[in-house]
Amino acid sequence: MKKGILAVISGFSGAGKGTIMKELIKRYDYFLSVSATTRRPRDGEVDGKDYYFHTKEEFQQMIDRGELVEWAEYVGNFYGTPKKRVEEQLNQGRDVLLEIEMQGGMLVKQQFPDSLLIFISPPSAEVLKERLAGRGTESPEEIERRLQRAAEEVKYMKDYDYIIVNDDLEDAINKVNDLIRYDHYKACNSAHLIKKMEQEISTFAARKGE
Ligand code: ADP
Numbered sequence: 001m002k003k004g005i006l007a008v009i010s011g012f013s014g015a016g017k018g019t020i021m022k023e024l025i026k027r028y029d030y031f032l033s034v035s036a037t038t039r040r041p042r043d044g045e046v047d048g049k050d051y052y053f054h055t056k057e058e059f060q061q062m063i064d065r066g067e068l069v070e071w072a073e074y075v076g077n078f079y080g081t082p083k084k085r086v087e088e089q090l091n092q093g094r095d096v097l098l099e100i101e102m103q104g105g106m107l108v109k110q111q112f113p114d115s116l117l118i119f120i121s122p123p124s125a126e127v128l129k130e131r132l133a134g135r136g137t138e139s140p141e142e143i144e145r146r147l148q149r150a151a152e153e154v155k156y157m158k159d160y161d162y163i164i165v166n167d168d169l170e171d172a173i174n175k176v177n178d179l180i181r182y183d184h185y186k187a188c189n190s191a192h193l194i195k196k197m198e199q200e201i202s203t204f205a206a207r208k209g210e
């Protein structure tokens with residue numbers, strides 16, 4: 001059966017993941033999974049669109065009921081991927097994007113070995129700091145915590161299938177889109193073509209000696 005591919009997109013806070021994801025779903029027919037979180041909404045964030053905002057108790061219940069593909073703690077809050085929609089969309093053949101941090105990324109790879117892991121990197125640490133501050137959504141203390149977390153996250157870069165540098169935004173969007181398209185082609189079309197040729201070519205063997 002034709003299934004969509006599961007693409008995990010990770011990167012340090014401020015690298016530009018959210019910006020790239022927004023453009024990808026605007027331009028193409030990808031399904032971007034909406035995560036559950038216990039963090040408070042930022043100005044302008046909408047429940048059910050940007051995140052499903054929950055209390056810690058509600059989040060714990062989702063874990064207990066097995067409703068999350070993966071979850072992780074990130075600078076004092078919990079974040080997790082709801083299972084139902086992701087499975088539905090993959091089964092319908094739609095490519096699904098998960099914009100999640102790296103511990104979650106590793107858990108997804110364990111459960112879905114065929115998933116595609118893409119790491120979005122800033123061109124430099126200095127640029128990362130500037131972007132995080134320039135976004136203006138976190139306090140200086142929160143920015144500091146996120147930069148500390150980035151220092152711990154560097155070790156995961158090597159575990160990703162591809163690292164895309166987000167310097168020129170348009171270039172980064174196109175590269176991420178290309179990687180997903182190629183992986184979709186590899187996963188779906190190759191399997192289909194192999195099956196088709198196996199069936200067709202086997203008729204030659206069956207006709208041997210005719
Ligand atoms: P993340 O989701 O990885 O935490 P964001 O997408 O929120 O990061 O981006 C952080 C900030 O950097 C935002 O203000 C965004 O507009 C800006 N930004 C993203 N990509 C680029 C880029 N290629 N060049 C310059 N600024 C960028």
Ligand code: 5GP
Binds near residue numbers: 010074081099
């Ligand atoms: P933010 O608070 O900036 O929206 O997100 C903080 C971090 O949590 C980012 O690295 C983001 O990718 C990650 N994140 C968002 N949703 C999920 C999720 O469902 N699971 C995991 N593991 N991380 C997530």
